[in-house]
Amino acid sequence: MLILGIDTAAAPCCAAVYDTEKGQILGSTVINNKLTHSVTLMPVVRDLVRNAELSMEDIGLFAVANGPGSFTGLRIGISAVKGLAFALSKPCAAVSTLEAMAYNVTAYDCVVCAAMDARCNQVYVALFRVNGGKVERLTEEECLKTDEAARMLSEYDDDIMLVGDGAFIMKKATDDEGLENVKIAPDPLRYQTGYGVCLAAVNAPQLTPEQLMPMYLKLPQAQRELMAKNAEAYKERKE
The missing domain is CATH 3.30.420.200 (Nucleotidyltransferase; domain 5)
Incomplete structure (x- = not known):
C-alpha cells in the first residue's frame, strides 16, 4: 500500500509517499519558507506524486499529523487530506505530530x-x-x-x-x-517530515474523512481571550 503523509502542524510544510510493501520512501518534500501552508501544500503534494511517477488514485491511505500544533496549520492539512480522501473514496489516518517526529x-x-x-x-x-x-x-x-x-x-x-x-x-x-x-x-x-507521518500511520486506525479531527491541547488564543473577557465582564456585573 502507498501512504501519502502530510504535516502542516508547524512552520515546515511536509509531504511524503511511502510504500509499505517495499518498506521504501518514494519521495519526500519539506518546504520551510514564509509562505502559508494554504499556498504551498497542494502544489507540494501534486509535484511529489507526479515526480514519483504516480497518480493520486495510486495512494491507498491519506495520513496527516492532526496535532498538537498551529491551529491554522492543522486545519489546512486536515482539510486537504479530508478532501483528497473523500474525492477518491480512500481511508484516512490521523497521527500525533509528536509521535511522527519520533520516527x-x-x-x-x-x-x-x-x-x-x-x-x-x-x-x-x-x-x-x-x-x-x-x-x-x-x-x-x-x-x-x-x-x-x-x-x-x-x-x-x-x-x-x-x-x-x-x-x-x-x-x-x-x-x-x-x-x-x-x-x-x-x-x-x-523537525517534522511527511516520512515520519507515513511511518506512524502504518499501524494507525483507518478513518473515514468525516472522522478525521484535529487534536488541540489548549484552546486557540482568540477563544482564550474571549473567555477571559467574558469572565471579566461577569465579575464586573457581580460587583
Missing part, C-alpha cells in the same frame, strides 16, 4: 522527547522510547511548563534526544535542571 530518529536507541513551542514558556511534549528501530510511547501528549517537562525527563537515565521546534527551549530547561544525558537531534532529523 525521524529510529537509527538511535534512546528516549525521544518530542517538544513543540506552545509559547508562554510552555511546550507540547510527549516521550517515546526508540529501540532497534521500533518506537514505543512512554507518555501521552501534554502542554507543560518547560521546567515541568524538564523534571519529567529527570526520571530517565537513558540518553535523551530532543526533537521539534521546542528542542532548544527544552535543552535550556534541562541544562537548568542539571541533566547531562540530553542532546538535540541533528538538524535534518529535528
Whole structure:
C-alpha cells in the first residue's frame, strides 16, 4: 500500500509517499519558507506524486499529523487530506505530530522527547522510547511548563534526544535542571517530515474523512481571550 503523509502542524510544510510493501520512501518534500501552508501544500503534494511517477488514485491511505500544533496549520492539512480522501473514496489516518517526529530518529536507541513551542514558556511534549528501530510511547501528549517537562525527563537515565521546534527551549530547561544525558537531534532529523507521518500511520486506525479531527491541547488564543473577557465582564456585573 502507498501512504501519502502530510504535516502542516508547524512552520515546515511536509509531504511524503511511502510504500509499505517495499518498506521504501518514494519521495519526500519539506518546504520551510514564509509562505502559508494554504499556498504551498497542494502544489507540494501534486509535484511529489507526479515526480514519483504516480497518480493520486495510486495512494491507498491519506495520513496527516492532526496535532498538537498551529491551529491554522492543522486545519489546512486536515482539510486537504479530508478532501483528497473523500474525492477518491480512500481511508484516512490521523497521527500525533509528536509521535511522527519520533520516527525521524529510529537509527538511535534512546528516549525521544518530542517538544513543540506552545509559547508562554510552555511546550507540547510527549516521550517515546526508540529501540532497534521500533518506537514505543512512554507518555501521552501534554502542554507543560518547560521546567515541568524538564523534571519529567529527570526520571530517565537513558540518553535523551530532543526533537521539534521546542528542542532548544527544552535543552535550556534541562541544562537548568542539571541533566547531562540530553542532546538535540541533528538538524535534518529535528523537525517534522511527511516520512515520519507515513511511518506512524502504518499501524494507525483507518478513518473515514468525516472522522478525521484535529487534536488541540489548549484552546486557540482568540477563544482564550474571549473567555477571559467574558469572565471579566461577569465579575464586573457581580460587583
